[in-house]
Amino acid sequence: MKSSENLQNLITILSQSSIEDYNALLNSFDFSAIDFKPFESWSSKKYTRNCMYRDVNFELILLCWEKDQETAIHGHDGEDCWIYLLEGEMEEVFYAIDDDRYLREKRSQKTFPKQVSFMNDRLGFHKLKNNFRGRSMSLHVYAKPIENCRSFDEVSQRFIKRTLHYDTFKQLISKDVIS
Numbered sequence: 001m002k003s004s005e006n007l008q009n010l011i012t013i014l015s016q017s018s019i020e021d022y023n024a025l026l027n028s029f030d031f032s033a034i035d036f037k038p039f040e041s042w043s044s045k046k047y048t049r050n051c052m053y054r055d056v057n058f059e060l061i062l063l064c065w066e067k068d069q070e071t072a073i074h075g076h077d078g079e080d081c082w083i084y085l086l087e088g089e090m091e092e093v094f095y096a097i098d099d100d101r102y103l104r105e106k107r108s109q110k111t112f113p114k115q116v117s118f119m120n121d122r123l124g125f126h127k128l129k130n131n132f133r134g135r136s137m138s139l140h141v142y143a144k145p146i147e148n149c150r151s152f153d154e155v156s157q158r159f160i161k162r163t164l165h166y167d168t169f170k171q172l173i174s175k176d177v178i179s
Contacts, residue, residue, distance in 0.1 A: 013025060019143045026082055026141065040062065048063065048168070049063055051166040060140070061166070065088065065135060069130050070129035073093075073125050074150060077149050079120065079146050081140060081141070084116050085112060088113070089131060093105060147164060148161055149161075149162055
């Protein structure tokens, strides 16, 4: 049965685990037991960032993507990021700054449901795009929460500092659950 209790279980497990274990944990967790409906928010203008949980160690954000929506090329302000694709299909494009200080595409990969992807600034920059024929949903775990990031501005062809915002913040989890 899908419930918020299963989400509380995920948060408890993440809270009690080392970030070195997050990849294995996300690969083995039963996400089908979590009801994501209360956290979903959709927009025809842009993908939405919906915070499900946040503390000083990590944040869980549900991203909801309409067809062809994508992020800018960006970094992660020194933090680690795991992406678990819940439904749909995503393309992840990786970039690096070359010896001439130009941003260059290195490679891309497709991600399918129940797959985990990892990214941090040591690996370079990336962008995500929903190239599925319909909606996609991805769960992002950031350790630690990210307030700002370097984002590539297509107009100026430069990186800018971008302050990140949530479209919704529905932290339905009690801190008492995690003690």
